Each structure stands twice: as structure tokens, then as C-alpha cells.
Amino acid sequence: MNESTKVGFIGLGNMGAPMAANVAHSGIDLIVRDADQNLASKIAYASGAVAASSPSDFAEVEIVVTMLPTSTIVSQALFDWGDGVVHHLAPDAVIVDMSSSDPTQTKELGKILKGHGIALIDAPVSGGVSKATTGELSIMLGCDNAEAIAKALPIVESMSSVIFRTGDLGSGHAMKALNNFVAAAATTAACEALVIGDRFGLDQHTILNVLNSSTGRSWVTENVLGPHVVDREYGSGFSLALYSKDVGIAKNLAAAVDDPAPVCTAVAGAMTNALSTLGNVDHTEAITFWEQERTTRGT
Template sequence: MVENRTLVVGFVGLGMMGTPMSRNLAGAGFDLRVHDADPERTRTVAAELGVAAVLDPADLAACDVLVTMLPTSAIVRSVFLDDGALAIPLREGTVIVDMSSSDPAETVETGRALAAFGVRLVDAPVSGGVPRAAEGTLAIMMGADDEEAAALAERVVEPMSRSVYRTGALGTGDAMKALNNFVAGAAFAATSEALIAGRQFGLDPQLMVDILNDSTGQSFSSTHVFGPHVVEERYASGFALPLITKDIRIARELQRGLGRDAPVCEAVTAAFGEALDALGGVDHTEAYRHWSGESR
């Protein structure tokens, strides 16, 4: 097997998740090149990690594997495709590992377009948030049509992950991520609703969180989010309201496309959409303030 240091890996998207993820790749010894739409961020992260800064996207063509961590699947597509042609002169056999929370249908479409040029796309979205990105313990959901590409992708993502789940064909990883975030959003909305009612009835919010976490109402949100970010009012979980709303909407469209009646998903989508319209690009935990009336 080729050693890590001889495998040229590009990382595109150096935001709150992308920066710690790229740090773990650098620590694994890959020949890493980093790029962000913000040139100053590119230079800063590259200097911090001691890796190459790629300011011109065309220079990513030198990479064997390209990892993307971007806001939407439309942005992912725009990085690599322009009017049906390659936006970057990628070599045949290049593997793109999209770790963004992308739309599964758009991922499949982008994969087909890239395949015409011999470029292989793997979807590998993540769960775990900024803390687990920093620890290198993310859960990764990987979909791929090409086994060789999937094996190479798994080798590259391994330093960022605690577990890699092979979900099936291209797009299934993105579908799983959207459905996961719908479930997480539903838990956050339900817990918010319970805390708002409990406070109005005279219950102490922290006591409620403690009891939920020792009872059947426990969830990731009650365990890791509500104490510091709602009860203590930090509202700084690192997961933006526009992003979770986007993911929940993807889950809704997935279910609609399957002809399913999904009343819970519809309700959760509406609740987050209403909060987003009112609050804009804040941390997703601030949706609690909107639902409780505190932000009005």
C-alpha cells in the first residue's frame, strides 16, 4: 500500500468542522493541500498545520483524493463542474470524498457527471459536531458505487473518525445523514417544547434536563446541548440554524419523493423553518428562544 505521505490529499472548506478535520489529516501524515473560498483563511490554516495552501482551485488537480466540507451539494458541484465541463482539470481516477451534508439526489447527479470524466465521487457525511471533529471521533456514513474508490476514501477519512459505516450506493450516506439530523432536530424540538411547558408550570430547567438524562426522554440534545447552550444560555453549539434546517428539509424532500406520509418530519421542518425566518444565521440552539418567545 502507498504510504500516507505519498498520497496527495486536498481538503476544501475550512470552516468550523473543516479546520479540525483537516488538522487530523495533517497529523496522519498525508501530503495535505488545503483550500477555502477565503484566501486569508486558507493561508492561516495552512500555516497552522504546516501544509500547502492552495489559493487557485486549479492547483487541486495535483491531488489523488479531494475531501470537501462545504455548506451545500450545489456548492460542491460548482467547485468541480462548470456548465457540464470540469471546473478543475482533474486527472482520470481522482477520488472526491464529499463529507458535506449534501442532498442525495444532487449527489447522485453530480457523481454521474463526474464519472463521464473518469472522476469518482464518494459521499461520506459526518455526525458528531465540532468536539468530535477535533477529537477525530466522527461517525461517518459512506455511500459509493466504486469499491476501489470507497476503499481509498475510507483510508483517508479514518484519521477523522471513530466509525465508518458503509451505507450502500452513492447518495445513501447523504440520505442517512439527513434522516439522522431530522431525528436530532425532532429531539431538540420536543425537548424544547417540554422545557418551555415545564418552566411555565414551575419546574427548574436544569432539574428537568437532569431527569431527562436519567430517564427515557434522554437524547443527544438533552445530554450535550441543553445544559450548556439552553439552560446556561451560551447558544454556541457550533451547529448553525440554517444548516440543520437545510438537512431537515432534505429529509422531508426525501420522504416526499418516496411518497411517504411523514407528519413528524413536516412538523419539525415547519418549526425550524419558522425559527430560521425569524432569527437568521444564528446557532441552532437559539431556536429555543424563538419557540419560547424570549427572542421577541
């Protein structure tokens, strides 16, 4: 890839903004787009990019990165804004969906884009806002088009420290959903332990210190529980709605392969129940629902 390559980035939220900044810092010609035009203009100014004001601003763009909440929004961003971004891209363009999308919908989108002469790569990320900022995300990359991968890889590398090749199109999004299910299971179990321990009379900081020095340790206990749950900051940057959505994708994936997945079903239920009461808060605030739920029961 050379510096004349034009790249687009759609979705400038908590993760997308620093990711786009890292792409811009690699020295390529970057066009950014967000539903919040003021936000797009602000980020474009800060990173030396150009904020798109219409789909035609994506004329001759060769690679488009999407970082959006759902598969449906990804499709809307590509087809439903004006006359459609896809109709302005360069021939043989590549779209890299780094969102936490549904793998079955990813496969369907791939077929539609292929009809427009555009290749799709799914490359969801893990590492949170901190790793997005430093350009050290872990990437789960799925695609069966070697030429598309070769074309997009330098852009993906500018945002990551490790890239796992997971298989064909959709496999990256499947892997991301499973990863987030495991993380959500750890979150749910750890919060449950905090609630039980607190009711018994244990100090939550003590519980956390023991977990992090024992076999209960996980990425969640080391990086999330302390500031955002035990100290009640609730500022991880990842919403309960998105967490619930990702676990739901994993649950649907289990159903698609005819696996009962009782743990995934239980975690999905816990997340859904918390979301229905608390709304779209930071996911770490879910503990307040579980605490209240047990208080209401009076047991």
C-alpha cells in the first residue's frame, strides 16, 4: 500500500475514534464518517483527516473500515446514506467490518457486496479503548479472499498488535461473539461473587484482591472489577446494550450449530434482565441490578 491509497472510516465512537486516529497517523489519505457530523468534523480536524459530508466524498476510496454497533447499522451506513457509499467506491474496493457483527448477517452482506464488485473482510477487535488508543488491539480476521486481505492488511496492522486468521468470512465475528460471551460470563460470575460475599460480610476489595491472587483471576477481575465495579466508577466505555447484544449473538450461534449452551443462555438472560431495568448504562453498572434483585427477594 502506498500513501496515495484512499481509506474511509465509518463509525467514530469510543473505539472508532482512536482507531481512526491511528490509521490517519500512518500517513494515508483518510475520509471519516459518523452519524454525528460535528463529532466527525472534530475528529477529522484532530487527526488530519477529512470529514465526509456526502457519499460522493468516498469517490475512489479503496478500503473502508466500519466500526459500528450492529450488523444492521453497518449495512445502513453502506447503502442507506444518500445514494449509498458503495456506489462511489473504487473498483475492487475492500470493506473491513471491525464491528461486533452477527456472523450470519456478515455472510449475507458479503454476498450482496460481491454483487457490487466489493470484497468484505470481518475483523472484529478486542482490547478496549486503551488498546484502541495505543494501536495494540487484537484482531480476529475472517476472509477467504487472499487479494482483499493483502490489500487491507496494512490498514488493519496500523490498529493492532496481533492478528488471528480465524478462517472464512464470518469466522472473525463468530470468534468475537464467543470471546465476549466468555468475558461476560466472567463478569457475571465475578459480580455475583461480590454480591454474595458482601451479603456474608466480606469486604469487596478483599474479595477482589483474593481473586486476583488466586484461581479466580481473569482479565475481567484484573482490569474491570477494581475501578469500575468495586470502586463504582462504571466507566469502562463498553455499554450494557452492546455486551448483551454480543452474548445474544453467541447464543444464536450456539443454536445454529445445535448446541444447548446452558451457560451462555444463563449469561444472556442475566444481561438482558439487567438491561431491561437499567437501560443502556456502562456494562459494569449491571451489578447494581443484581444487588437490588437480591435485596427485593429478601433472601
